[in-house]
Amino acid sequence: MHNGLVAIPADIRSFDGYTWHAAPDQYIRAAIDGAGVLPLVVPALEDGADVDMVLDRVDGVLISGSRTNVHPSHYGEEETESHGPFDPARDRVSMELIRRAIERGIPLLAICRGIQELNVALGGSLATEIQELPGRIDHRKPETPDRDEAFAIRHSIKIKEGSCLASILGSGEAQVNSLHRQAISRIAPRLATEAVAEDGTVEAVSVIDAPGFAIGVQWHPEYWVGSDHVSDRIFAAFGEAVRTRHKQPAQAAE
Numbered sequence: 001m002h003n004g005l006v007a008i009p010a011d012i013r014s015f016d017g018y019t020w021h022a023a024p025d026q027y028i029r030a031a032i033d034g035a036g037v038l039p040l041v042v043p044a045l046e047d048g049a050d051v052d053m054v055l056d057r058v059d060g061v062l063i064s065g066s067r068t069n070v071h072p073s074h075y076g077e078e079e080t081e082s083h084g085p086f087d088p089a090r091d092r093v094s095m096e097l098i099r100r101a102i103e104r105g106i107p108l109l110a111i112c113r114g115i116q117e118l119n120v121a122l123g124g125s126l127a128t129e130i131q132e133l134p135g136r137i138d139h140r141k142p143e144t145p146d147r148d149e150a151f152a153i154r155h156s157i158k159i160k161e162g163s164c165l166a167s168i169l170g171s172g173e174a175q176v177n178s179l180h181r182q183a184i185s186r187i188a189p190r191l192a193t194e195a196v197a198e199d200g201t202v203e204a205v206s207v208i209d210a211p212g213f214a215i216g217v218q219w220h221p222e223y224w225v226g227s228d229h230v231s232d233r234i235f236a237a238f239g240e241a242v243r244t245r246h247k248q249p250a251q252a253a254e
């Protein structure tokens, strides 16, 4: 049986002539196989959702990656061609879930677009097309039809000593995959940098003084759950935090 229920905010996608509220299966599988929890996909509603009603009923929040980007108006910048594509409904529900989960101490794991939403939700900003910035490596998804190649482990990060992530993975070097064009620019006041890539790109953060597990990573640990130690440890730690909450639920929000 599953040891807790975890909300995953959906993306808006269109195919087969319909509009769908969708979450990629690799996050569903990683939640089940890596964290031992049951995921629950939350619809993406541009007018907003009652996120406290959701959070009263779950034990954790998992924010997935996506090819779309947070709209720059959320961090005070004008939209340009390089900022798209967008998913305003995902922006709205995901960032409201993030803020309230942190306030209520509900375990939060934010991946790729998720760490970017976490940073923006708490007052930070993003840089776009970072591969064009001086000194940056190319963090984009490799152009290949092969999913394993696209998600291949391909650059190192340095995990800060004494960080939350170091308590999960140990400090020092780790190897991760990379499929992103944007990254944290101005880090939110309540976030601590936990790991950086060799070019200085922020690769992991934690929420300062968070009452619960609250970590964001720029890479994709969900993809290699079951065959990669870093991926397995991250999802196991998230699952442990969710299990603990499931056993000792806090009072519902007033």
Ligand SMILES: N[C@@H](CCC(=O)NCCCC(=O)O)C(=O)O
Binding pocket: 064, 065, 066, 067, 068, 069, 111, 112, 113, 114, 141, 179, 180, 181, 182, 183
């Ligand atoms: N769109 C943002 C976030 C990147 C992200 O979440 N990538 C996952 C998509 C994987 C795929 O393309 O299949 C950015 O580009 O920085």
